[in-house]
Amino acid sequence: MSENKIPYKIYLSEDEMPRAWYNLRADMKVKPAPLLNPGTHQPMTAEELEGVFCRELVAQELDDETPFFEIPREIRDFYKMYRPSPLVRAYCLEEKLQTPAKIYYKFEGNNTSGSHKLNSAIAQAYYAKRQGLKGVTTETGAGQWGTALSMACGYLGLECRVYMVKCSYEQKPFRREVMRVYGASVTPSPSDTTSVGRKILQEFPGTTGSLGCAISEAVEAALSAPGYRYVLGSVLNQVLLHQSVIGLEAKAAMDKYGVKPDIIIGCAGGGSNLGGLIAPFMGEKLRGEADYRIIAVEPASCPSLTRGEFRYDFCDTGMVCPLAKMYTLGSAFMPSADHAGGLRFHGMSSILSQLYHDGFMEAISVRQTDVFEAAEEFARVEGILPAPESSHAILAAVNEAKRCKETGEEKTILFGLTGTGYFDLVAYEKFHNGQMQNVIPTDEDIAKSLAQLPEVL
Amino acid sequence: MSENKIPYKIYLSEDEMPRAWYNLRADMKVKPAPLLNPGTHQPMTAEELEGVFCRELVAQELDDETPFFEIPREIRDFYKMYRPSPLVRAYCLEEKLQTPAKIYYKFEGNNTSGSHKLNSAIAQAYYAKRQGLKGVTTETGAGQWGTALSMACGYLGLECRVYMVKCSYEQKPFRREVMRVYGASVTPSPSDTTSVGRKILQEFPGTTGSLGCAISEAVEAALSAPGYRYVLGSVLNQVLLHQSVIGLEAKAAMDKYGVKPDIIIGCAGGGSNLGGLIAPFMGEKLRGEADYRIIAVEPASCPSLTRGEFRYDFCDTGMVCPLAKMYTLGSAFMPSADHAGGLRFHGMSSILSQLYHDGFMEAISVRQTDVFEAAEEFARVEGILPAPESSHAILAAVNEAKRCKETGEEKTILFGLTGTGYFDLVAYEKFHNGQMQNVIPTDEDIAKSLAQLPEVL
Numbered sequence: 001m002s003e004n005k006i007p008y009k010i011y012l013s014e015d016e017m018p019r020a021w022y023n024l025r026a027d028m029k030v031k032p033a034p035l036l037n038p039g040t041h042q043p044m045t046a047e048e049l050e051g052v053f054c055r056e057l058v059a060q061e062l063d064d065e066t067p068f069f070e071i072p073r074e075i076r077d078f079y080k081m082y083r084p085s086p087l088v089r090a091y092c093l094e095e096k097l098q099t100p101a102k103i104y105y106k107f108e109g110n111n112t113s114g115s116h117k118l119n120s121a122i123a124q125a126y127y128a129k130r131q132g133l134k135g136v137t138t139e140t141g142a143g144q145w146g147t148a149l150s151m152a153c154g155y156l157g158l159e160c161r162v163y164m165v166k167c168s169y170e171q172k173p174f175r176r177e178v179m180r181v182y183g184a185s186v187t188p189s190p191s192d193t194t195s196v197g198r199k200i201l202q203e204f205p206g207t208t209g210s211l212g213c214a215i216s217e218a219v220e221a222a223l224s225a226p227g228y229r230y231v232l233g234s235v236l237n238q239v240l241l242h243q244s245v246i247g248l249e250a251k252a253a254m255d256k257y258g259v260k261p262d263i264i265i266g267c268a269g270g271g272s273n274l275g276g277l278i279a280p281f282m283g284e285k286l287r288g289e290a291d292y293r294i295i296a297v298e299p300a301s302c303p304s305l306t307r308g309e310f311r312y313d314f315c316d317t318g319m320v321c322p323l324a325k326m327y328t329l330g331s332a333f334m335p336s337a338d339h340a341g342g343l344r345f346h347g348m349s350s351i352l353s354q355l356y357h358d359g360f361m362e363a364i365s366v367r368q369t370d371v372f373e374a375a376e377e378f379a380r381v382e383g384i385l386p387a388p389e390s391s392h393a394i395l396a397a398v399n400e401a402k403r404c405k406e407t408g409e410e411k412t413i414l415f416g417l418t419g420t421g422y423f424d425l426v427a428y429e430k431f432h433n434g435q436m437q438n439v440i441p442t443d444e445d446i447a448k449s450l451a452q453l454p455e456v457l
Numbered sequence: 458m459s460e461n462k463i464p465y466k467i468y469l470s471e472d473e474m475p476r477a478w479y480n481l482r483a484d485m486k487v488k489p490a491p492l493l494n495p496g497t498h499q500p501m502t503a504e505e506l507e508g509v510f511c512r513e514l515v516a517q518e519l520d521d522e523t524p525f526f527e528i529p530r531e532i533r534d535f536y537k538m539y540r541p542s543p544l545v546r547a548y549c550l551e552e553k554l555q556t557p558a559k560i561y562y563k564f565e566g567n568n569t570s571g572s573h574k575l576n577s578a579i580a581q582a583y584y585a586k587r588q589g590l591k592g593v594t595t596e597t598g599a600g601q602w603g604t605a606l607s608m609a610c611g612y613l614g615l616e617c618r619v620y621m622v623k624c625s626y627e628q629k630p631f632r633r634e635v636m637r638v639y640g641a642s643v644t645p646s647p648s649d650t651t652s653v654g655r656k657i658l659q660e661f662p663g664t665t666g667s668l669g670c671a672i673s674e675a676v677e678a679a680l681s682a683p684g685y686r687y688v689l690g691s692v693l694n695q696v697l698l699h700q701s702v703i704g705l706e707a708k709a710a711m712d713k714y715g716v717k718p719d720i721i722i723g724c725a726g727g728g729s730n731l732g733g734l735i736a737p738f739m740g741e742k743l744r745g746e747a748d749y750r751i752i753a754v755e756p757a758s759c760p761s762l763t764r765g766e767f768r769y770d771f772c773d774t775g776m777v778c779p780l781a782k783m784y785t786l787g788s789a790f791m792p793s794a795d796h797a798g799g800l801r802f803h804g805m806s807s808i809l810s811q812l813y814h815d816g817f818m819e820a821i822s823v824r825q826t827d828v829f830e831a832a833e834e835f836a837r838v839e840g841i842l843p844a845p846e847s848s849h850a851i852l853a854a855v856n857e858a859k860r861c862k863e864t865g866e867e868k869t870i871l872f873g874l875t876g877t878g879y880f881d882l883v884a885y886e887k888f889h890n891g892q893m894q895n896v897i898p899t900d901e902d903i904a905k906s907l908a909q910l911p912e913v914l
Contacts (some may be wrong), residue, residue, distance in 0.1 A: 007471045008534075008538060013464070080466070092538065110567050114879075151840060155838065174879070177885050178882065178885075181885055181889075183837065379569070379638050379639065380639060422880070425631040425634040425635065428634050428635075428637075429630070429637075432634070432638075
């Protein structure tokens with residue numbers, strides 16, 4: 001099909017939507033290292049994990065061999081409410097940049113949670129429901145994950161308790177209110193509903209909370225309430241599995257028009273979006289069937305891949321969760337108050353960390369103010385107001401497209417536009433008013449944080 | 458095609474998108490009454506209107522005969538960025554209601570302005586640009602129109618000055634910030650940038666403004682700045698013409714699957730969404746080719762069709778704009794602080810008023826708290842967080858579907874879901890906290906407001 005026949009937006013039909021998630025690990029020669037029990041430093045068993053997570057999700061978490069997991073019909077029906085997400089040909093951006101590059105983006109923001117998080121939220125809620133559980137607990141920082149989980153639970157009639165970092169709870173009342181629309185109970189963390197919360201409140205009266213503390217509260221709440229389990233929106237293998245729907249749809253849409261990307265770009269915090277977007281492409285690369293440049297983009301304020309160490313670390317700052325082998329800045333690392341809240345995680349998915357370590361992908365870090373400049377340029381020509389997280393990928397894609405202009409190369413670029421910025425307008429306001437700063441950790445900051453880790457393995 | 462083959466969402470392909478707007482007036486035997494000059498009470502001439510509005514738009518405004526206006530290629534390209542909007546089959550809502558009715562909705566919220574307003578904003582901005590103008594001015598209350606116009610102007614490189622009612626400016630800083638992302642200048646009204654603003658500030662220091670005042674400021678700003686014109690997001694014939702793209706797409710999508718609606722429902726403030734949604738269906742009805750029940754839903758707090766008078770009135774509370782013949786509560790009517798800001802207009806499009814007067818459509822009014830209850834139920838089963846305005850149509854559709862359950866009739870219902878509620882969470886919060894009230898005007902309130910009108914014609 002001729003190039004100019006490609007529409008602005010490619011939608012798959014319902015028949016063309018993926019019927020199975022793709023498990024990237026099945027094609028990895030070097031598998032990601034297993035989670036370790038924080039007490040014994042032995043690999044976590046299914047039995048141990050099932051105390052905290054749903055049974056079916058534990059099976060998915062531990063399975064490094066099965067390439068495809070069928071998506072249950074109920075989840076596929078839910079996906080039909082907001083998927084397929086469009087694959088957009090960025091004609092207007094290309095024209096604005098006067099680049100010979102062809103730019104595509106997979107837009108995951110057209111749902112009320114405003115991001116790709118819903119893809120895994122509905123899966124996790126579904127398996128909890130099928131196990132006969134009463135409810136789930138989780139934490140949320142910026143609020144995208146909490147919103148997505150509330151929507152999924154509201155749909156399935158499952159109880160949902162969200163521990164929201166207190167400063168977000170206060171600064172983002174609208175996010176909190178969306179969760180309430182979907183019937184979730186939202187508790188500012190630290191709270192007096194858990195012993196860990198009470199302890200922190202006693203030690204640090206007036207604290208505005210942290211993600212680490214909220215995780216600890218959510219885990220305790222799940223363990224102490226009968227019929228409850230804890231769920232998590234990123235980092236875990238199961239989350240990347242569910243998010244593979246992004247990449248599978250993107251690839252199917254491109255295949256339909258005979259388009260092959262040269263470069264694939266995604267923002268990277270815990271890895272849920274990037275891992276999902278690249279999954280089928282990386283599969284081809286691992287099997288030697290195709291080659292792609294794959295680029296992870298992280299904030300300069302929290303650069304785990306580009307400046308972290310590849311080693312075992314805790315997933316939470318409270319150091320109660322299992323240990324994961326990953327690129328990490330150290331679980332004690334305190335990222336600056338960057339506005340891309342979804343990217344402020346000290347570590348990175350074990351799967352992506354291993355792939356990066358083995359040379360299958362690149363990583364770059366970018367500065368916050370440059371990211372907002374690219375976001376605004378994008379909004380004006382492509383219409384969509386992007387989330388700060390997603391805008392990291394926009395900036396990298398724009399830079400690649402500009403390089404094509406210099407060299408004259410007609411490269412095809414695919415990037416992930418993970419969500420919308422409707423709840424991030426305080427950040428945009430700061431940017432407009434010139435109050436936004438780039439706070440970048442020094443080598444000493446990172447070394448100090450890593451030095452606090454226990455020596456394991 | 459068998460009923461169960463209908464997908465959750467029907468998207469037209471780019472080839473199937475409308476290439477012309479449909480002008481409902483061409484099929485009306487009784488035409489809507491003309492706008493009158495507020496001084497002479499004579500029909501406004503093209504020349505008079507061109508002092509305020511763009512030339513091409515004046516031609517569209519005055520043309521009661523031409524059935525189709527070709528959509529310029531540049532506008533069709535812009536439409537491709539966020540259109541076709543999906544026609545959604547509300548399978549989940551039907552199941553929840555256990556109704557034999559088939560429910561469809563046309564969802565216009567999947568763009569950053571969050572509503573259907575963008576359909577006319579890009580058209581009006583385009584003709585201003587083509588006329589060689591420098592910029593446009595407008596007013597905005599709730600902010601959807603101002604956002605849409607900012608996006609359109611940002612895209613075309615046209616200056617955009619928005620007068621935003623001061624209380625909205627202060628209470629909805631995020632709306633203001635989105636407009637700034639798109640490069641608009643946003644001024645809280647009343648302001649000291651216009652003589653009418655200065656006069657009001659002097660008379661009422663500390664006032665938080667009104668839509669009427671903002672309109673007056675925007676008109677004055679357009680008249681006093683060289684190369685500027687004023688644009689408006691509803692009520693006018695030209696706006697309904699542009700918005701016909703909603704109904705044309707909806708009809709094409711339904712025709713594709715052999716579906717015919719029995720009942721068509723839309724919320725009604727100034728009439729932009731309702732007039733657009735029903736256009737091609739009403740055309741068939743006017744030509745005697747088909748019959749449909751068509752229902753306008755208005756807030757009980759501002760019930761122009763159901764409780765107003767059909768007569769000439771000013772479009773603005775400042776009584777400086779042309780007179781339109783319409784159902785009106787009187788331009789001096791002050792609606793309560795209802796949260797469906799987009800529906801708080803004292804009058805109604807002349808086209809819709811005439812059609813209602815001639816018995817081609819019905820109208821009902823509904824209470825704010827019932828609307829939010831329907832909105833929340835809808836959000837939980839269909840995923841989308843609806844705008845309060847749109848939720849008026851949801852409530853009416855749900856009530857019709859419940860009636861079908863009682864009678865066993867398998868009616869097909871189509872309603873317009875005009876936008877999302879991401880910027881209306883203060884209202885949702887009030888609803889959750891039980892602080893929302895239904896303020897409904899008394900007969901005396903309405904009579905008093907109507908009595909202030911000058912006797913014309």
